[in-house]
Amino acid sequence: MEQSSAVPRVPESDASAAQNIASNDRATPRVRRIQRTALALLLLSGVINYIDRATLSIANPLIRQDLGLSVGEMGLLLSAFLWAYAFAQLPAGALVDRFGARIMLTVSLATWSVAQAFGGVVSSFGQFFAARMVLGIGEAPQFPTSAKVVRDWFGKKERGAATGIWNSSSTLGTAISAPLLTVVMLTVGWRWMFGIMGIAGLVVALCFFLVHRDPRQVDLTQRERAYLTDVDGEIQSRPTWREWRRLFEFSTTWGMLLGFFGTIYVLWLYNAWLPTYLQMEFHLTIAKSGWVAAVPYLFGVVGSLSGGKICDVLARRGVSAINSRKYPMAASLFGVAVFTVLTGLTHSATLAVVFISISMLLLYVSSSAAWATASVAAPSNCTASIGAMQNFGGYFGGALAPVVTGFIVQQTRSFQPALFVGAGVAAVAVIGYWLLVRGPIPPAALAQDA
Numbered sequence: 255m256e257q258s259s260a261v262p263r264v265p266e267s268d269a270s271a272a273q274n275i276a277s278n279d280r281a282t283p284r285v286r287r288i289q290r291t292a293l294a295l296l297l298l299s300g301v302i303n304y305i306d307r308a309t310l311s312i313a314n315p316l317i318r319q320d321l322g323l324s325v326g327e328m329g330l331l332l333s334a335f336l337w338a339y340a341f342a343q344l345p346a347g348a349l350v351d352r353f354g355a356r357i358m359l360t361v362s363l364a365t366w367s368v369a370q371a372f373g374g375v376v377s378s379f380g381q382f383f384a385a386r387m388v389l390g391i392g393e394a395p396q397f398p399t400s401a402k403v404v405r406d407w408f409g410k411k412e413r414g415a416a417t418g419i420w421n422s423s424s425t426l427g428t429a430i431s432a433p434l435l436t437v438v439m440l441t442v443g444w445r446w447m448f449g450i451m452g453i454a455g456l457v458v459a460l461c462f463f464l465v466h467r468d469p470r471q472v473d474l475t476q477r478e479r480a481y482l483t484d485v486d487g488e489i490q491s492r493p494t495w496r497e498w499r500r501l502f503e504f505s506t507t508w509g510m511l512l513g514f515f516g517t518i519y520v521l522w523l524y525n526a527w528l529p530t531y532l533q534m535e536f537h538l539t540i541a542k543s544g545w546v547a548a549v550p551y552l553f554g555v556v557g558s559l560s561g562g563k564i565c566d567v568l569a570r571r572g573v574s575a576i577n578s579r580k581y582p583m584a585a586s587l588f589g590v591a592v593f594t595v596l597t598g599l600t601h602s603a604t605l606a607v608v609f610i611s612i613s614m615l616l617l618y619v620s621s622s623a624a625w626a627t628a629s630v631a632a633p634s635n636c637t638a639s640i641g642a643m644q645n646f647g648g649y650f651g652g653a654l655a656p657v658v659t660g661f662i663v664q665q666t667r668s669f670q671p672a673l674f675v676g677a678g679v680a681a682v683a684v685i686g687y688w689l690l691v692r693g694p695i696p697p698a699a700l701a702q703d704a
Contacts, residue, residue: 281409282478288467289407293419295462296400299363300423301430302455303396306370306389307335308431309451313444317382320444327379333653334383336522338390340649346394347642350402351493351635354468359399363459366392371452374445397421397625397645398638405629405637406469409481411569414578417626418562425554425618428525432548493635497700501640504699506576506631509690510624510640511647513583516683517620519651520590523676524550524610526656531669536603546607550614557615561586561622575630576693583623584688586616591680598673624648633697640695651679 281289310317310331318328350358369388376382400420408416439447469482501507528550532543561582568578590613597609628641655676662672 281412281481282475285407285478285481288472289416292403292407292466293416295458295466296403296420297423297426299359299455299458299462300396300400300420301427302363302451302458303366303393304424304427305431305435306366306393306451306455308428309370309373309435309444309448310335310386312432312435313439313447316439316444321377321379321382323379331379331382331386333656334386335390336649336653336656338387339394340390340646340653342391342394343398343642343646343649347398347639347645348493348495348498350395350398350638350642351498354470355399355402355406355638356463356466356468356471358395359466360459360463362392362395362399363455363462364392367452367455367459368392369452370455371449374448374452394642395638398628398642401625401628401641402638403466405634407482408629410575410630411566413629414562414565414569414622414626415559416562417565417629418559418622421562421618421622421625422555422558424621425551425558425614429548429551429555493639497636498639500700501632501636501643501695504695505690505692506695507640507643509687509692510627510631510644512683512690513587513620513687514624514644514648514683515651516587516680516687517590517617517624517651518648519655519679519683520594520613520676521617521621522652522655523659523672524614527659527663527669527672528610532603532606534663535669536606538603549607550611553611553615554618557586557618558622560615561619562626564619565623565626574693576627576691579623579627579630580688580691583620583627584684586619586623587680587684587687589613589616590620591677591684594673594677594680598670598677627691630694631691632695633700636695636700 314328317323323331346358346362366389369385369392373382373385373389376385401417404413404416404420435447438450442450474482528547529543532538532546538546564582565578568581569575573581593609593613593616597606597613600606600609624644625641628644629637632640658675659669659672662675663669666672
C-alpha cells in the first residue's frame, strides 16, 4: 500500500521499504478489534433483518384469521416489503456514503424495528401495508452500509472474507427464522412476536451507535492510515449528486445490476416457493417440507463464507481486484443455471433437494462475490452507492420472481417451466455481467465534467 499523501516520504533502504510495505498490509491490533466488533454487529443486525422479513410469512394463517384478510390481500402485504426495499436502495446508498455507516445503520435499524413493532398492534390491512412498506424502506441501508464498513476498515485483500461473513447473515437468518419465530409465536402470540423482534432491533441499533465509529471519527496512526488507504490514494470525500448520477454511465455499474438481478431472482424463486414446490411436486407433508426446505439454507451459509474467501485468495495470488470477484461471481451464477435446470428435470425428491442445496451454495458464492465487488468497483466515497444500485437490480428481480413463478405454476400446474425460466434468467445475467463488468471506475473519470 502507498503511504498517505499527507506524510512526507523519506529516503530508506530497500529492506526497510519492503518491511514498511509488509507492515502496511497488516492491520494493527486496534484495527483488528474494530474489525471483529464491526463484523459481529453487522452479522447480528443482518440476522435480525432477515428474521424480521419472515415474521409475516410465519404468522400468515393467524394474521389472516384475526384481521379477516383474504389470500389476495396477504399477497399484497408480502410484496409490499420487496418493492419498498428495492426502490429505497437508490437513495439509501447515497445517504450512507454521505453521512457514514454509524449514523445510517443506527437510523436504519431503529426505523425498521419501530415498523416491525407496529406490526404487532395493527388492526387493519391499510395499517399493516404501511408497516411493511416502512419495514422495507428501513431495511434498505443494511447491506450498502455493511459494504461501506468493510471498505472503511479492511485492506483490499481482506475484504472478500469480511464480506462473506456479514453476507452469511442473510441465509443464516432465513434458516433460523422458521423454528425461532414459530416457538415465539406459539408461546406469546403473533402480536408479541412482532413486538419482541422490534425491541431486539432497537437494542442492536443502540449498541451499534455506542460502539461503532467511522474512520474519520478515530485518531488513526500513520500505519493505520496506510493500511486502510487504497493504492490509488483516493481522497475520502462526500460524493456529489453529479458523481452519484454518473455511476450509471459506466458499463461496470450496469453489469453489476444485471448479474445481481439474476442472483436474487433465482434466490427468491426458492425463498418464496420452495416448501410449496416440495409439497406439489413430491407430495411432502407441510411439516416435513418445512424441515426439508431449511436444508439448502445451511449450504447457503457455507457458500457465503467460501465465496468471500475465494475472492481474497485470488487477489493474493495476483488476480486484479475486479477479476478476483468477477471470476467466482460468473462461474457460480453459471453453475446456478445448470443446477436449476437439473432441479426441473429430476423426479426424485432427494435429488431435487441435493440440486437445490448446490444451487443455494452457489447463489451465496455469487452474492458474496457481488458484494465484494462493490468494495473495489468504484471510488471509496461511492462504495455504498454502487452497492445499493447493485442491490436495487437484485431486488427488482427478487420482487418479480414470486409473481412470475406463481403465474407460470398457475397456468401450467407444474414448477418445471418456472425453474427453466429461472435458469434462463441466471444464464442471461451471467453473460451480461461477464461482458459489461470490465474494470473499476476510476475516481478521475467519475469526477470529470460530463
